[in-house]
Amino acid sequence: MALVITLTSACKKALDLDQKGVYNTDNYFRNEADAVNAITGIYSLLEGEDYISHAETTFDIASDDYWRSGDHSEDEAIENLTYDASNAQVRYSWKWKYETVNRSTNCIINIAKITNITDAIKKRSMGEAYFFRAFGYWRLMVIYGEVPIITNEDYLTQNFNVPKSSVEEVRKQIEADLKQAVDMLPESYTAADRGRVSKGTALGLLTKLYMYWEKFPEAIAAGQQVITNPNYALAANYQDNFTRANENSKEILFAVQAVQNVIQNDYTIYYIPRAWGGYGFSQPLQGLADEFEANDPRKAATLLSVGDQMDLGDGNGLTTFTADLSETGYSFRKYAVFNTVGDGGGPDHTYAVPLMRSADIYLLVAEAQIRTQGAGAGDALINQVRRRASAALPPVSGAGMTQLIHERRVELAGEGERHQDLMRWDKAQIVDIAAIYNLPVSKAPLDRNKTINFIRPKHYYYPIPQEEIDKSKGVLVQNPNF
Incomplete structure (x- = not known):
């Protein structure tokens, strides 16, 4: 994979540009600056409009929280669960997540070989790369289910046309990468590096992975390391997470960052x-x-x-x-x-758009406690989240899944969790997602209704993009029912 770097001037025509350097993986990774810049190239993907911004938010609009609005037919199809393998959002999502996987793997392989680098930056950079590879696979698994795993050897031999792995295998890959990230990432950063993923970020995603995997003791163990660490404390006020100054909030474990007049976030x-x-x-x-x-x-x-x-x-x-x-x-x-x-x-x-907050992890640990120890086991954590919202909110007592489901809905509204939460609870027979989505929802003030026909197991995952199946020449097999 070659990286071509050019310096441009607004007063020159494109054809007049002087190429300043041609780099590939054999000559690029020379020193600490190269390592840091390569990692920055992974973060930069989060700014993509067809990655985190528009495409990712679309995957929650089937839920009972949203009306899609807008004029995109692909969004309407995802909202109504009438999409097929040619849907544009389904196609965009695949491409950008594998770009994350590939850039991360490139860094994992090559930063390890750099000698002109401090131990701290090398360790941190490797941890960031492991986290982002896990994040790419995490979103692929949540959206598509079974997906190809590109190993280091596959990357080195440029063998990207490999068959799908099982969901269990993908989860194990994510778990392994996140454990590496936990070991390598620092707990916190100084202002100069604010916004980088931390040990808490990796532990938070590991907690989410274990919850989807229904490994509740492991979820509690990982999550406790977040909620007991003052570096990841809840913000004093709920609204503090959604202000211009929120990049200073300890609660935000992962966010899309941008810099005025340098790079913008369209989310x-x-x-x-x-x-x-x-x-x-x-x-x-x-x-x-x-x-x-x-x-x-x-x-x-x-x-x-x-x-x-x-x-x-x-x-x-x-x-x-x-x-x-x-x-x-x-x-x-x-x-x-x-x-x-x-x-x-x-x-x-x-x-700084929050992609993962500590409050999410508090409620996941509370859920794991309820599902392993019974009603009331998660009261303390639910009440911490409620007290942060307002001392006037009555504390829960003996809370079961009904109260937990309510709390996640109002605490995380609009943050991309509702549809996936309902699907994992439906698989566990805690809710009936088909009944929830088939209830008419008043769409004031136009007096319309939103009703969706959720079909099990078809709609637990989205289809593999048809163009990826076509390019694979039979190596990739479409998900069932599509």
Whole structure:
């Protein structure tokens, strides 16, 4: 795999550019700077609009929390569970996750050989690469189920056309990489390296892996290392996680980072109303709004309702959220982050979008405790999350899965967890996802309904992109029922 680096000047034509260097894996990984830059190249993938931004959020819109809105037919098909193997979002997702896997594997193989590097940076960089390879496989497994595992040897021989591995094998691959990452990554960083993945990030993803695997003792053990570590403490206020200053929050274990005037994050514009500079996709439904308790401030921090006011940074003071800004009467406030007047106003493309928070891990450990020890075993952790939201929220006592499911829905609303949560609970026969998705959901103010026909086991996973099957010439086999 070659890496071509050029320096450009705006006053030159493209054909006049002087190529400054041609690098490949044989001559690129020479020193510490090369290692750090290669790892940065993995992080940069998170900025891709067809990776984390639009494509990833689409995979939650089938849930009872969202109306897709927007004008993308591929999104409508995913929302209604009528997609097929040619769906554009299904196709984009595969490509970018394997790009993450490949860049990470490249770093794992080659950074290990660098001698002109400090031990600390070498260890950290290897840990980052192991984490990101695990993350790539994690998202592939959650979305597609059985997927090909590209080994180091496959990478070295450029053998990328390999058959699918079982879900169990993919989980073992993710587990192995995350354990490596846990051993290598630091617990925290100084301001200069803020935003890098940490030991807590790897432990958090390992907790999630074990929960999907239904390895509850292992999930508790991994999760406890997050929730007992002050480096990953819950933010003082729930809304602190969804502000311009949130990159300083210890609670955010993993986020999409961006830098003003250097690289922008397009994630939030999909949630911001079109009239306010966004695209207005993924609008909350009334059912989600109704799920919040009357005195839960997370509702106001999560949702924009008709009559709410926001400062758009345009110099016009407060702007009122009106019914015509959303087809459902709601928008996600937690992603409505705007620049100040001095920055030019408009959507803030440097906002650090949380991809994993400690609160998620608190609730996963609470769930594992309930499912292994019975109702009430997770009360302490659920109440920590509730108390952080508001001292006025009554504590739970003897909480079972009903209370846990409620808490995850309101705490993590709009953060891409609901659809996958419901599917894993359906597999465990804790909920009936088909019944939940077939209940009419009022789509105010247009008086429409959203009903979805969930078919087991077909809809537990998405199809392998047809173009990938075609390119494999029979090596890849389509998922059942597609």
